[in-house]
Amino acid sequence: MKNKLTRKLVLYFSLTLLIFSLVIGIAFSVLFSKQTITIHTEEMTRRAAVIAETLDGYFSKNDRNEMNPQGGKRHGMGMGMGYGSFIQFMDKLAMDDIWIVDENANTITIGSTMHHKEYSELPDNAQNVIKKVYQGKTTTSEEFSNVLGEPTVTVGAPIKNTSGEILAVVLLHSSISAVHKTQHQGYLLLFISILIAWIIGLLLSIIFSRRFIAPISKMSSFTEELVVEHYDTELDVHTNDEIGALGKKMTILKNRLAEAKFERDNKEKAQKNFLSTISHELRTPVTVIRGSIESLNDGVISEPAKVKQYYEQLLSESVVLERLINDLLELSRLENPEFTITMEQVNVVDIITDSIRSLRVRASEKNQLLEFDNQFKESIIIEGDYGRIRQLFIIILENALKFSPESTAITVEMKKIEQRLVVSIHNQGSFISEEEKVNIFERFRKIDADKRVDGTGLGLAIAKEIAERHQFNLSVESDREFGTTFIVKIPCN
Numbered sequence: 001m002k003n004k005l006t007r008k009l010v011l012y013f014s015l016t017l018l019i020f021s022l023v024i025g026i027a028f029s030v031l032f033s034k035q036t037i038t039i040h041t042e043e044m045t046r047r048a049a050v051i052a053e054t055l056d057g058y059f060s061k062n063d064r065n066e067m068n069p070q071g072g073k074r075h076g077m078g079m080g081m082g083y084g085s086f087i088q089f090m091d092k093l094a095m096d097d098i099w100i101v102d103e104n105a106n107t108i109t110i111g112s113t114m115h116h117k118e119y120s121e122l123p124d125n126a127q128n129v130i131k132k133v134y135q136g137k138t139t140t141s142e143e144f145s146n147v148l149g150e151p152t153v154t155v156g157a158p159i160k161n162t163s164g165e166i167l168a169v170v171l172l173h174s175s176i177s178a179v180h181k182t183q184h185q186g187y188l189l190l191f192i193s194i195l196i197a198w199i200i201g202l203l204l205s206i207i208f209s210r211r212f213i214a215p216i217s218k219m220s221s222f223t224e225e226l227v228v229e230h231y232d233t234e235l236d237v238h239t240n241d242e243i244g245a246l247g248k249k250m251t252i253l254k255n256r257l258a259e260a261k262f263e264r265d266n267k268e269k270a271q272k273n274f275l276s277t278i279s280h281e282l283r284t285p286v287t288v289i290r291g292s293i294e295s296l297n298d299g300v301i302s303e304p305a306k307v308k309q310y311y312e313q314l315l316s317e318s319v320v321l322e323r324l325i326n327d328l329l330e331l332s333r334l335e336n337p338e339f340t341i342t343m344e345q346v347n348v349v350d351i352i353t354d355s356i357r358s359l360r361v362r363a364s365e366k367n368q369l370l371e372f373d374n375q376f377k378e379s380i381i382i383e384g385d386y387g388r389i390r391q392l393f394i395i396i397l398e399n400a401l402k403f404s405p406e407s408t409a410i411t412v413e414m415k416k417i418e419q420r421l422v423v424s425i426h427n428q429g430s431f432i433s434e435e436e437k438v439n440i441f442e443r444f445r446k447i448d449a450d451k452r453v454d455g456t457g458l459g460l461a462i463a464k465e466i467a468e469r470h471q472f473n474l475s476v477e478s479d480r481e482f483g484t485t486f487i488v489k490i491p492c493n
Contacts (some may be wrong), residue, residue, distance in 0.1 A: 006209045006218070013205035014198070021194040032186055040138050040273040041153050044096060044172050048157035049138060052170045055100070055159045064096070096174035100159070101126070103134050108168055123173045129156040133169045215243050219250060231258035281325065285317040292317075333466035341385040341469055348380040348389075348421060348490065352412060355393040363401055369409040372398070376414065380421060382492050388466045393425075394475075395463040396486045400427035403484070422492040432478040440476060 100108040105127055123129075125141045132139040133156040141154045152175050159168040215237040225233040231254055237247030292310045295301045301310055335338045356370045363370050401412045404427040413424045432440060439462040467474040473489040 006206070006213050009209040009212065010202070010205045014202055017201045017205075018199055021198060025190060028190055029187065036186075037142070037151075037153070040174070041142075041155065044153060044155040044174060045138055045140060045157070047096075048170050048172045051098070051172075052157035052159045055170065056161065056167075095125045096172045099126075099171040099173070101130060101169050101171060103130065103169075105130055105167075111253075122171070123152065123154050125154055126156075126171060129154055129171065130169050132156070133158050134166055136166070140424060184326070215239060215247065219243075219247060222254075226254060226257060229257075229261060231255075231261065273312045278328070282321070285321040285324070288317045289314055289321070324458075327462065330460055331462050331465065334462065334469065336419060341388055343383050343385060346380050346384050346389065348382055348387045348414070348423070349374060349376065350379075351386060351390050352393055352414065352423065355390050355397060356412065358394060359397050359401065363410070366401070366404075366406040366492060368401055368404060368406065371409055373411060373413040376416075380414075380492065382490060384422070384470050389470065392463045392466040392472075392488070393423075395459040396425050396488075399459060400425055400484075400486070403427065403430035405429040414491075419492065421492045422484050423488040423490065425488075426485040428483040430478075430484045431480045432476060432484055437476055437478065441474070 099122060101122070102108060105122060107122070129139050129141050136158065138155070138157045140156075142151060152173065155172045157172075158166045159170060160166055165272045218235060219239055221468065222233060222235045227233075231252075235247050235251050235254070237244060239247075243477070292314050296307065296310055301307055352372060352374075356372055360370060397410065397412075404410060408428050411424075411426045415422055441460050464471075464474055471491060473487075475487050475489075476484065477487065478484040
């Protein structure tokens with residue numbers, strides 16, 4: 001994945017740089033070509049103007065009338081002895097083909113250093129240039145030469161006397177081949193520059209791509225560890241961008257997956273323990289019931305007193321079995337997220353009073369006393385299910401009665417601490433160790449003292465589920481000297 005993504009990034013970056021270079025190259029070629037021709041034309045115009053201005057001192061109106069109308073050369077007729085040498089100097093200064101012509105395009109002078117190489121006739125566009133020059137302005141013209149078949153530039157500049165009258169025209173004519181040489185050199189430099197820039201860009205794209213891919217590769221390896229449920233690996237990605245934010249979310253995901261795995265393992269373990277325990281709990285009464293029925297059916301027991309005793313045992317085990325099944329069903333319903341409880345306004349004082357009233361008969365069997373220390377004279381209204389909250393307190397009170405010695409008091413105290421209603425149920429004579437307190441609210445969890453009393457071991461688990469459904473906090477405190485206290489903290493306004 002790393003190599004593929006790196007190659008893609010390098011390829012995309014290289015193609016982008018290549019397209020960018022082509023666009024720049026084409027734009028540069030067009031602009032550079034126009035600019036080069038413009039500069040060359042301006043330079044020819046400047047030279048033509050200089051030559052025309054210099055020749056103003058050698059021409060006069062009378063001299064122009066004496067020029068050869070057939071276009072022949074007239075070196076020095078009325079011009080002075082240095083005219084021929086001066087024309088040769090001007091020809092070298094021009095660096096292009098040069099003509100000096102009159103208004104009718106008759107040649108007065110032709111440059112002597114260049115025309116014999118290619119042609120000596122006037123350029124095709126000379127007539128138009130001469131006409132525009134005699135209108136009083138320097139003129140340029142760009143056309144394709146019939147002889148060379150390539151672009152050419154013709155520049156015309158007027159030769160004036162002292163009164164401003166135009167006496168003749170200086171024509172400079174040049175092909176663009178020399179300009180093309182300069183352009184080709186520029187194109188070569190541009191190509192070399194683009195090639196160097198592309199190579200440098202390619203190297204930088206490889207470096208930056210690897211740097212960009214590094215955190216993604218780490219996250220890929222990290223996810224591979226998550227797939228196989230290895231949650232000890234840490235993701236080392238610390239970038240202040242979208243990738244860094246994604247890395248933080250993946251770390252959160254890892255922590256939640258680790259928690260889910262821990263809960264799942266504990267749930268699977270609890271389920272295995274539950275199946276093992278429920279099998280044992282169900283086997284005992286079923287075994288007793290079957291054994292008693294077989295004895296009665298086979299006629300092994302025939303004495304009326306023994307038969308009655310067996311029937312009583314069958315009834316007792318049936319009650320235990322029924323209670324165990326009911327508790328299992330009750331706990332299963334409470335643990336089901338889809339099971340809803342009825343939430344309405346209820347009075348906590350009434351619920352506790354009702355629970356104590358229901359257990360007074362059972363308390364009298366062991367000469368025990370149920371006391372309710374209520375610090376509130378008014379009603380305490382909360383949102384909850386009356387029957388479920390009553391079941392919660394009955395389970396705790398039944399445990400207190402069950403594990404308290406005879407002729408002792410079970411005290412129920414209610415007070416308010418920091419926006420919470422705290423209900424404490426205290427009994428004497430029983431002790432729960434720290435190890436047992438950790439698991440006391442689990443299914444079938446029984447303390448040592450529980451071996452000598454009846455019970456399914458599901459009561460406190462049911463009470464815990466009811467408390468969590470109402471967002472109550474259920475806890476236990478125990479001391480060998482003062483006994484055990486179950487505390488229910490109820491949020492209230």
